[in-house]
Amino acid sequence: MMKNAFALSLLASSLLFGCSEPVSNVKIDKQAEVDKFADSAKIEFELVSNVPSDKCDSARTDGNCFHGRLHITPAADYAADDLHIYFSQINPVQSVASEHFTIEHINGDLHRLQTKADFNGLQAGQTYTIDYWVDFWTLSETDALPNYIAHLDGTEARVIVSTQTQIDAETGLERYPFVKSFADETTQFKRTKDDATQWATAERLYQRNEKLSASDHQLATALIPTPSQVIVSTGSIDLQQGIKLNVTGVDKTQLAMAIKRLQQLGISESDSGVELNLTLDASLAIANEGYQLKSSEQGIAIAASSIGGLFYGVQSIAGLVDVTKLTMPHVNIDDAPHYGFRGMMVDVARNFHSKQFVLDLIEQMAAYKLNKLHLHLGDDEGWRLEINDLPELTDIGSKRCFDLTEQRCLLPQLGAGVDPTSVVNGYYSREDYIEILQYADQHQIQVIPSLDMPGHSRSSIVAMKARYKRLMAEGDEQAAKQYLLHDENDTTVYSSIQYYNDNTINACMESSYAFVAKVMDEVKALHAEAGQPLTRYHIGADETAGAWVESPICQAFLANNDEGITKAEQLGGYFVERVAKILSERGIETAGWSDGMSHTRFEKMPSFAQANSWGLTYWQGHQVAHKLANNGWDLVVSSPDVTYFDFPYEADPKEHGYYWASRHSNTEKLFQFMPDNLPVHAEFWLDRQDLPYQTDDTLQKDEQGKVVSGPLKAGVRFAGIQGQLWSENTRNDDLAEYKIFPRLFALAERAWHSPEWAVAYDYNGATFDQNSGRFSAEKRQQRDQLWANFADTIANKELAKLELADIFYRLPTPGAKVVDGQLHMNSPYPGLTMQYRYNEQWQQWTAPVAIDSDVEVRLLSVNGDRAGRKLLVKVPKG
Incomplete structure (x- = not known):
């Protein structure tokens, strides 16, 4: 019997040409x-x-x-x-x-x-x-x-x-040419039957944009992030001839990168330039990282009590400058940050991002006064840092290709394909990492490395398995077991949140802690060589699956230890405690995600710890944040539904990003954020299905009288805020920048400046919903007006600066509708060029225009070199 049609065709050919070989032998x-x-x-x-x-x-x-x-x-x-x-x-x-x-x-x-x-x-x-x-x-x-x-x-x-x-x-x-476009709002767009999310069509965006206020500020004096105090005088300074730099109390090289940004904008040093006097004086009554700036007919003067303050003062010159005219206004600014921790986390583990991307991000973080780069270097899908004596970490753990045995590379997760040299693969050599550290230091940015563990650790587990196999083959059993991270006899069946069944480091094996110590020593040495000491390390410690239950090594440990650990579910917290001790012994502070940190015993942890709270605002995320802050730890707000930059800007199936916490998380939403007061957002935000929700910040106790949750203790404040870019489906540097910018502007604004419209936190505790009335109509109007001014500043001042730095920022999708046969358009960012495609040609839209068929609409970049994503506008029938 013929196996298939192809074999039948072979038989026909053999008969036709007299071939004597039987088909069965072909x-x-x-x-x-x-x-x-x-x-x-x-x-x-x-x-x-x-x-x-x-x-x-x-x-x-x-x-x-x-x-x-x-x-x-x-x-x-x-x-x-x-x-x-x-x-x-x-x-x-x-x-x-x-x-x-x-x-x-x-x-x-x-x-x-x-x-x-x-x-x-x-x-x-x-x-x-x-x-x-x-x-x-x-x-x-x-x-x-x-x-x-x-x-x-x-x-x-x-x-x-x-x-x-x-x-x-x-x-x-x-x-994605292999994906059939989604079209049905009911069956394809909705999460459940109760989902109230609306597709961000051009017509709906038009309605939303119509409600935006018009800006009412002077663009020339606008600055991102907003200063604490600013007094504007008449007149402006022409900087076309550059600046003449005079520095007192500081080595000019420490400000080189701030001066470099002025040069990037077209303002160079010149003997005939405007006098720029920079004074560092530790005795000045100016807050750390704060500065005083005065510009007048006599020139520009900046004073600060710290290098960081002086650096940010120069960045404020760059922020005030109009790059089309190279002028800045006469102002008096007295400024200091709201938060000491102003961070951005970038995941380079899931999909790799180049060293140049990181350096470019550092420049822009510094430009907008962010000071912490949380670099996520290790996860299930990749290990991205060269470590002495552990070559498998990068030889195998930094690559995904097709090798089911995983002796050459990791499995091709996340659509990696078969090429181990593709852009989703790679790692930073020791020299690369040192360069990143030094560049960050020159920009007043602390790098906080993270190699996630004990969960999210599959890349290191696979690498150490390969190391074990290599050394066993060489006959060195002792060395082979030195850094082993898994118990080969563990039969526990588990599934991580990303559906891995083998991604958790065994918390009961001493070789696991030997591995951590080895890696920490090597990372610390790299920081020392770079001149930026490793003072804080982020363990990760999040989303640890239910591993270890059937591990003979863990069963033996649980039966006989003097740590007070008797249950497998305690092992995740124990691991964090042990790693924190390893870090403390090396003079390194511990940081971790809130869920893993919450599982530790407070008395077993160092006196200082940083916790990134990633609880969702609409799922009572404030409760964990308050608990950890009340412990005395530094709490960094990292609420996913507003600070996760891997989520879509708008609710549209063609928008890039995951959406487990939010279908739409645009720049305006982050501008609206009040990180000092997490529960209040129930008054005006919706949950992930765009449904109202309620938050409860009152004191809650269980039946035994133990406090379950409650408000912050009087006077307790959060340490800061951090934006996050996870990279599961962010496969190139341009897409990473697209997701970060322009949201980074709003992140910087909320990190540096506390607005008057923000609702003060109620330390007595309260409940919030859309009827609780703490966020008054007056405050809402003030917020919305300042957003209009902020959007105007982004569109007509800052995007041009991103272009000069070659940053691939996102252009918003425009609003548009057809009324009485005429096309109307609007934009959330005023001043950007709007276009429509009619009769196959893209044309600029400036006023309502007659059309008689469906059209596409889009926005152009400031320099006109790039278009935003287009939307279809349908002519109403009838």
């Missing part, structure tokens, strides 16, 4: 089949529906699941007797309905689509459809991760070309 070149399929097959992902059906497993995810569909159309006959396609799917597949294929969850997001036993090959031009059901929902087209991989045993794996992303020539953004 050998299929499997590599050629894989190559041909990968190069020519078309694969399309289609979201059928997010609405749960009887196909959903009611025992999982509360019965929520989505219906996906893959269409596979080969361009040529496929003759091999089986086919494996590996692909990344964020959530696990529950079930499959297909005549020819099955889907198996491998680990993490990696799945394998495989032909069934009775597979008879694929015919050219025929479309094969696979229906399947997956946990939860998919709300964004960017959820469909790229680079599906074709593979057969004994062949080299190949990326299926049709599943690769492309770069859009107009926007510079990634396109």
Whole structure:
């Protein structure tokens, strides 16, 4: 019996040409089949529906699941007797309905689509459809991760070309040509039947923009972040001839990077330039990092009691400058930061980002007076820092490719493909990291490294397994076990939040702590060599799965230890305590995410600790933040629904980003944030389904009288605020910048400046909802007016500076509608060029224009070199 149509065609050829070799003896070149399929097959992902059906497993995810569909159309006959396609799917597949294929969850997001036993090959031009059901929902087209991989045993794996992303020539953004566009607001856009989120269409954006206030400030005197006090005088200074620098009390080189930014904007040092007098005097009654700036006809003078203050004073000159005129106003500024900790976290572990990206980010952080760079260097999908004597960490742990044994690289999670040299892979050499540290130091920025553990540690676990195998083969058992991170006899079945079953360092093995100590010693040495001592390290410690239960080593430890640890669920906190001790012994302060830090015993921790609170505002996230701050720890506000820059700016399936906490988190929302008063946001924000919610900040006790939650103790304040860019689906540097900017402007504003409209925190505790009335109409009007001024400053002053620095910022999507046959447009950022495409040509919009068919609309960058994402505007029928 013929195996498939391709074999039948071979038989016909042999009969026609008199070939005597039997078809059964014809050998299929499997590599050629894989190559041909990968190069020519078309694969399309289609979201059928997010609405749960009887196909959903009611025992999982509360019965929520989505219906996906893959269409596979080969361009040529496929003759091999089986086919494996590996692909990344964020959530696990529950079930499959297909005549020819099955889907198996491998680990993490990696799945394998495989032909069934009775597979008879694929015919050219025929479309094969696979229906399947997956946990939860998919709300964004960017959820469909790229680079599906074709593979057969004994062949080299190949990326299926049709599943690769492309770069859009107009926007510079990634396109997903293999994803069928979402179209239905009910079945494809909504999370559940109660979801009230609205698609950010051009028409809805128009309505929203119509409600925005017009700016009422003087753009020339606008400065981001807003100073504490500013007095404006008449007149301005012309800086076209540059500046003549006079420095007192400080080495000029310590301010070199602030002066460099002035040069980047077109203001150079010159003997004929405007006098710029910089004075550092520790005896001045000026707050740390604060400064006094005065500009007048006599020139510019800046005084500060710290290097940081003087540095920020120079940055304020750059902030005041209009780059089109190179002028700045006459002002008197007395300024100091609201928070001492003003941070930005960048995840370079999930997908790597280049050294140049980090250096560019450092420049912009400093320009807007942010001072902490939390560099997330290690996670499940990658280890990004070279460590002496542990080459496997980067030889294997820094790369994802196709090696199911993981002896050359990690599994191809997150749509990494097969190329170990692609941009999603890589690491910082010791020299790279030292350069980053020194560059940060020159910009008044402290680098806080993080190599997440004990969860989120798969890259290091796999690397140390490979090290163990290598050294055992060399006959050195003692060295092989020195830094081992897993118990090979642990049979615990668990799944992390990202669906890994093997990503947690064993908390009961002394070799785990030997590994931590070794890494800390090496990182500390790098900081010392760079001249920026390692004074704080971020453990991570978040989302530790239920590991260790069946580990014989942990069972023995739980049965016999003098640490007071008797239950497996205590081991996560114990690990953090042990690592904190290792850090303290080296003079390093401990930082970690709030969930892991909450599991520790306070008396076992150092007197100082930093906790990043990532509780959601609408899920009572303030309660953990208050508890940890009341412990006396430095609490850094990191609320995901407003400070996570990996989330979409707007609720649109074509917007990049994850959305587990927020469907839309734009710059205005972050501007509205009152980080000193987390529960108050229930008065005007909505939850992740755009539904109202209530927060309770009153004292709560359990039946035994133990305090469960409650308000901050009198006088307790948070240490600061941090923005976060996680990089699961951020695969290049441009997209990383797109997600960070312009949101970073609002982050800097909230970190540096506490506005008058902010509602003071009530230390007595209170409940909040949309009727509690603490945020008065007067305060709302004041906030909205200042946002209008802020947006005007971004659009007409700061974006041009980002362009001079070659920063790939996001352009907003415009609002537009058709009324009586005329196209109306507006923009959340006034002054940006608006365009519409009519009769195939892009044209500038300045006033209502007559149209008689659907059009596309977009905004242009300040320099006109790049367009924002376009939206379709439909002409009303009838």
